Amino acid sequence: MSRTNQIAEVRAALLGADRLLLVSHHNPDGDAIGSSLALAAGLGALGKECDVVNVDGVPLNLTWLPLAERVLLHPEAAARYEAVVLLDCGNPSRTGLEPAVFDGVPTTVNIDHHPGNGDFGHANLVDPDACATAELVWEVLQALAAPVGYSAAVSIYTAVLTDTGSFRFSNANASAFDIASKMVARGVSPALVAQLVYDQQPIGRLRLLSQVLETLELSPRDKAASVLVTQAMFRETHTGVEDVDGFVNHPRSILGVEVGILLREEGPARYRVALRSKGRVDVSRIAREFGGGGHRNAAGATIDGTPEAIRRLVYARVEEACDEELLRGNPLG
Ligand SMILES: [Mn+2]
Structure with a gap:
C-alpha cells in the first residue's frame, strides 16, 4: 500500500476515536517519546483525549520536553480506549505491555519505521525509509490538519535529531533536514535542544x-x-x-x-x-x-x-x- 493510502487509513482510524492510548517501546529513546508527545499534542488540539504510556517512563535527558509529564507508566483498563496507537514498535511486544492491554481496544494503529514490522495494526503506517517514526507522525498531523505548535514541533525535532544520531547516521535523509528546518521555523532552537539532550549528563x-x-x-x-x-x-x-x-x-x-x-x-x-x-x-x-x-x-x-x-x-x-x-x-x- 502506498504511503498516501496508509496515511489515509491511519487518519480515518484516528478520527474515528475520541479516547486514545499512545504507547511506544520500552527503554524509550527520543523518537519513541518525541513521536508519542507530538501525536498527543496534535490530537489534543483536535479535541481528542490521549493517554501517553511508556512502561519505562521518560529518560532523564528528555524530561525537559514540554509535555514530558504527560507520560504515564501504566494504561487504564482497555475498555476506556477506542483506539491504541503503537509508535516506533516493530511488534506489540516491544511496548513491554501485556497483549491483553491491546486485545480489549477496538482499533489498533501502527506507526513505525522498523524493517520487518509485521503490519499488525488495523491501520498501518510503516516505512523503513522514514528517518524516524516522528517523520510519519508529522505527515499524519498534516493529513489531519492538526495545529503543530511549539510543543509538538520540539518533540518532532528532538525525535529526528536523536534517531539520526545528530544527523550523522544513514537515515539522515532529505526528509530529516526538511522536517528539522520546518520545526526550526516553528521556533525550535537547535542549539538549545542539543544542550538539553546532550549536555546535561549525570556525572555517574x-x-x-x-x-x-x-x-x-x-x-x-x-x-x-x-x-x-x-x-x-x-x-x-x-x-x-x-x-x-x-x-x-x-x-x-x-x-x-x-x-x-x-x-x-x-x-x-x-x-x-x-x-x-x-x-x-x-x-x-x-x-x-x-x-x-x-x-x-x-x-x-x-x-x-x-x-x-x-x-x-x-x-x-x-x-x-x-x-x-x-x-x-x-x-x-
Ligand atoms: Mn525510531
Missing part, C-alpha cells in the same frame, strides 16, 4: 562510560570492536540501563572498525547485544540470526552465554559479513 554516566571503555576489545581481524556493561558497573556508578544509550558508538568510531558492539548484562549469562554498523555490514541480518532485529545499521539481540563466548560468536559473524562484502567488490574503509 561518565563514570560508567569510563568503566565501560576499560573493557574495549577488538575482534581478531579488527573489523569489530566491543565493550561490556555489567550490573556491578551500574551499582558502583549509581546508573541504569538508560545511561548506556549511545555508548556503542565509541567502539564503532575506531578507524578500520565496521561494527561496534555493546554487551549489556541482563541476568546470569544473558546479555543484550547492540550492534552498530558504519553502513557496509547489514547488522539487522546478524541480529536476526540471534533472534533479534532492527535496522541495517542499528540492531540488537538478546544472547545467552558468557561475554567471552558471545563476543567470539558475534565477531565471527561480523568478519564473515565483511568477507562477503569484499567478495561483492565493496571495499571496506
Whole structure:
C-alpha cells in the first residue's frame, strides 16, 4: 500500500476515536517519546483525549520536553480506549505491555519505521525509509490538519535529531533536514535542544562510560570492536540501563572498525547485544540470526552465554559479513 493510502487509513482510524492510548517501546529513546508527545499534542488540539504510556517512563535527558509529564507508566483498563496507537514498535511486544492491554481496544494503529514490522495494526503506517517514526507522525498531523505548535514541533525535532544520531547516521535523509528546518521555523532552537539532550549528563554516566571503555576489545581481524556493561558497573556508578544509550558508538568510531558492539548484562549469562554498523555490514541480518532485529545499521539481540563466548560468536559473524562484502567488490574503509 502506498504511503498516501496508509496515511489515509491511519487518519480515518484516528478520527474515528475520541479516547486514545499512545504507547511506544520500552527503554524509550527520543523518537519513541518525541513521536508519542507530538501525536498527543496534535490530537489534543483536535479535541481528542490521549493517554501517553511508556512502561519505562521518560529518560532523564528528555524530561525537559514540554509535555514530558504527560507520560504515564501504566494504561487504564482497555475498555476506556477506542483506539491504541503503537509508535516506533516493530511488534506489540516491544511496548513491554501485556497483549491483553491491546486485545480489549477496538482499533489498533501502527506507526513505525522498523524493517520487518509485521503490519499488525488495523491501520498501518510503516516505512523503513522514514528517518524516524516522528517523520510519519508529522505527515499524519498534516493529513489531519492538526495545529503543530511549539510543543509538538520540539518533540518532532528532538525525535529526528536523536534517531539520526545528530544527523550523522544513514537515515539522515532529505526528509530529516526538511522536517528539522520546518520545526526550526516553528521556533525550535537547535542549539538549545542539543544542550538539553546532550549536555546535561549525570556525572555517574561518565563514570560508567569510563568503566565501560576499560573493557574495549577488538575482534581478531579488527573489523569489530566491543565493550561490556555489567550490573556491578551500574551499582558502583549509581546508573541504569538508560545511561548506556549511545555508548556503542565509541567502539564503532575506531578507524578500520565496521561494527561496534555493546554487551549489556541482563541476568546470569544473558546479555543484550547492540550492534552498530558504519553502513557496509547489514547488522539487522546478524541480529536476526540471534533472534533479534532492527535496522541495517542499528540492531540488537538478546544472547545467552558468557561475554567471552558471545563476543567470539558475534565477531565471527561480523568478519564473515565483511568477507562477503569484499567478495561483492565493496571495499571496506
Ligand atoms: Mn525510531
